[in-house]
Amino acid sequence: KAGVTQTPRYLIKTRGQQVTLSCSPISGHRSVSWYQQTPGQGLQFLFEYFSETQRNKGNFPGRFSGRQFSNSRSEMNVSTLELGDSALYLCASSPFPGTINTGELFFGEGSRLTVL
Amino acid sequence: DAKTTQPTSMDCAEGRAANLPCNHSTISGNEYVYWYRQIHSQGPQYIIHGLKNNETNEMASLIITEDRKSSTLILPHATLRDTAVYYCIVRVRAAGNKLTFGGGTRVLVKP
Numbered sequence: 001k002a003g004v005t006q007t008p009r010y011l012i013k014t015r016g017q018q019v020t021l022s023c024s025p026i027s028g029h030r031s032v033s034w035y036q037q038t039p040g041q042g043l044q045f046l047f048e049y050f051s052e053t054q055r056n057k058g059n060f061p062g063r064f065s066g067r068q069f070s071n072s073r074s075e076m077n078v079s080t081l082e083l084g085d086s087a088l089y090l091c092a093s094s095p096f097p098g099t100i101n102t103g104e105l106f107f108g109e110g111s112r113l114t115v116l
Numbered sequence: 117d118a119k120t121t122q123p124t125s126m127d128c129a130e131g132r133a134a135n136l137p138c139n140h141s142t143i144s145g146n147e148y149v150y151w152y153r154q155i156h157s158q159g160p161q162y163i164i165h166g167l168k169n170n171e172t173n174e175m176a177s178l179i180i181t182e183d184r185k186s187s188t189l190i191l192p193h194a195t196l197r198d199t200a201v202y203y204c205i206v207r208v209r210a211a212g213n214k215l216t217f218g219g220g221t222r223v224l225v226k227p
Contacts, residue, residue: 004159033213043160043203043217056212090159094213105213107159 004108012114018079021111025093032074037088086115120204125222134191138204141185153200194225
């Protein structure tokens with residue numbers, strides 16, 4: 001069974017540009033969550049989608065947005081990039097929203113964004 | 117979600133058991149304890165979780181004290197591949213898929 005796939009794995013942008021990252025969840029998983037990881041702030045929750053609806057949102061500015069498609073694939077977008085947006089962006093999938101039974105999220109390897 | 121406290125780092129000898137402590141003195145009755153780990157340059161990996169009973173799976177054991185204010189993750193026979201940052205997370209059932217990661221414990225398994 002293929003794992004969570006994130007593309008691109010690495011990318012470089014300049015300040016002011018925008019970026020779109022893609023996440024394909026494990027087959028059959030309908031929930032996708034996004035996290036940002038930086039050396040200073042650690043792992044922080046961005047948002048969660050289930051059935052094309054945003055179910056939960058972290059404390060990030062409106063420049064960060066996301067969406068989910070009918071096939072459960074998800075994209076996140078960051079507009080007007082700032083230097084501080086340089087980070088590893090991780091996507092995680094699970095069969096249902098809030099896997100209260102297993103608490104298990106399956107993470108991808110991430111997309112490493114560098115903003116110059 | 118309850119706050120957790122973990123040691124910043126610890127070393128462990130290969131083949132020996134690694135005991136990773138976590139304090140969560142403000143845990144509520146409906147909050148679970150989850151453990152994840154992150155190997156360098158990879159996404160976090162779920163290890164185990166529990167409410168109040170001790171739990172064991174193929175990766176590790178989770179020992180939760182009777183008052184639930186602390187827990188210990190046990191890696192029974194640490195290997196070099198267990199070198200990673202280990203995160204103890206406490207959260208309610210209805211928190212969706214939001215996990216609040218702290219600083220974790222950086223575990224170095226030495227030959």
